[in-house]
Amino acid sequence: MSLNSAIFYLFLSLFPLALATASSSSSSRLITQGTTITKPNCQSKCGNLTVPYPFGIGINTGCSVSSWFDVNCNTSFSPPKPFISTGNLEILDILDDKVLIKNWVAASCYDQFGNITRRNQAFINLVSTPFAFSDINKFTVLGCDEFALIAGSEGRNFTSGCVSLCSSREDLIEGDCSGIGCCQTAIPKGLKKFNSSLGSLNNHVNITSFDPCGYAFLGDPDHYRFSAHDLIDVSFQNWTIDNVPVVLDWAIGAENCSEAQKYNDFTCLQNSYCIDSDTGLGGYRCSCSKGYEGNPYLTPGCTGSFNCSCKKGYFGDGTKDGRGCIAENSQFPVAKFSLGISFGFLAFIIAATVVYFSIQKTKSHETKRKILPAEWWVAVEAATFLK
Incomplete structure (x- = not known):
């Protein structure tokens, strides 16, 4: 096998091992992560549940976008339990586009x-x-x-x-x-x-x-x-x-984005965009534009800049299309990836060097055989055997 071939196959065997140390992760942003979660003077928690606007705690308190987004916080339970409006459907969680009920x-x-x-x-x-x-x-x-x-x-x-x-x-x-x-x-x-x-x-x-x-x-x-x-x-x-849990889709109003934005009560504020509900029943939701965060339904809308940052415990550029944010204690962070590449490359160099000198030694040995008489080599090998 030639030196070039040996190095090529060695590289093929080491390269997948280096790639195996790389991974990526992503997480969704929730409207409960903004600094402003509720309208002014409105309660933000019912028991263990955080209730973000357009939902609001209390019946007809003006804390929600409409009466059906009212959350009835029943304090007769310990801890209190949240229910959808005046009904008996207990809320377990509120997400960007879903509500989980009992x-x-x-x-x-x-x-x-x-x-x-x-x-x-x-x-x-x-x-x-x-x-x-x-x-x-x-x-x-x-x-x-x-x-x-x-x-x-x-x-x-x-x-x-x-x-x-x-x-x-x-x-x-x-x-x-x-x-x-x-x-x-x-x-x-x-x-x-x-x-x-x-x-x-x-x-x-x-x-x-x-x-x-x-x-x-x-x-x-x-x-x-x-x-x-x-x-x-x-x-x-x-x-x-x-x-x-039973999973519910939710949406605001009955109009899609193109219709809803014609009215004064359109709820997607600054630095956000509108998403049509995919249920076929009309309605829409709002989401912060890329590079911004917060609650898109509350004044002043989504805040921030395109100079994204990662939250505590994560590192990276924070952008969706870039490196994103990687947990510092991730199983395969960039540091481990770099270390894996370094060790892999070092092993590759050492192995290639060994292969190279082995081939050179063999060539030298064969050259000497051609130069010296055959009788001399027989004598050398016999002496080696007697030792």
């Missing part, structure tokens, strides 16, 4: 003779509100003798169903929701109201020992992983209500 779960339970011992339905109505069910949610049905329908008549005319069957606990597959003890189906964007109807094919006769109840709920599938234990867990309904 779940509702339909359930039907049976005794060993097939008699119903408990039944309740799940029904949520978002008609006339600025909210719609996100298509992130999945309709999930749990049980070994279940069929369920989900129907929506507002926003999107929609009907779908799911059937979940099995004859023994051994049939169940952990983490699988393909129809054996658990099934899931998608919903469309823009759904405003749903009602789930849960039924049984054989009233759970012969399976109550490991599956006395069936359940149906709409929720974020990333927060639920099926387990066979769920079928016998008497606390499953309450656990799902508390731990599997």
Whole structure:
């Protein structure tokens, strides 16, 4: 093998190792990260939840953009709990384009003779509100003798169903929701109201020992992983209500950006831009322009400059299209990448040098053989052997 070939293959073996030390990360900016979160003299927290404008705490207090963005902070709980306006939908989190609410779960339970011992339905109505069910949610049905329908008549005319069957606990597959003890189906964007109807094919006769109840709920599938234990867990309904949120899309008004900006109450302020809602129901949201931060709905709008900076614990140029911001304790920060490249290059130089001198030594040895008589080399090798 020639020296050039040896170096080429050595480089190919080391180069992927150097690249493996590089990585990148990104994070989204929330409207709760600005220095101004609420309108003047308005409360910013209800219990553990930060409530940013265009939402506002209090009913008809003027702290929100409209009455449906009012957050009712119920202080009879400890800590207080936030609810959407005057309704009974508990808010778990408020994001730039989503609201997470507490779940509702339909359930039907049976005794060993097939008699119903408990039944309740799940029904949520978002008609006339600025909210719609996100298509992130999945309709999930749990049980070994279940069929369920989900129907929506507002926003999107929609009907779908799911059937979940099995004859023994051994049939169940952990983490699988393909129809054996658990099934899931998608919903469309823009759904405003749903009602789930849960039924049984054989009233759970012969399976109550490991599956006395069936359940149906709409929720974020990333927060639920099926387990066979769920079928016998008497606390499953309450656990799902508390731990599997329903994700809602939200938007301001019913007009898209091009129409809304014609009116005086257009809410996207300085250094921000308008985003049309993608639910098909109209409405819009606002976001800070590149290089700016804050709450785009509040005076004076988004602030800052194009000289971006990173928050504490991060380094970089802070720009979206540049290096961005990298955590100082990141597994693969730039320093480690540079160190990896340096060590890789050093190893490459050392290995290339070894290969080069090995080849030169071989060439020198062969040259000497050609110059000196063969009898001399036989004598040298014999002397070496005797030593």
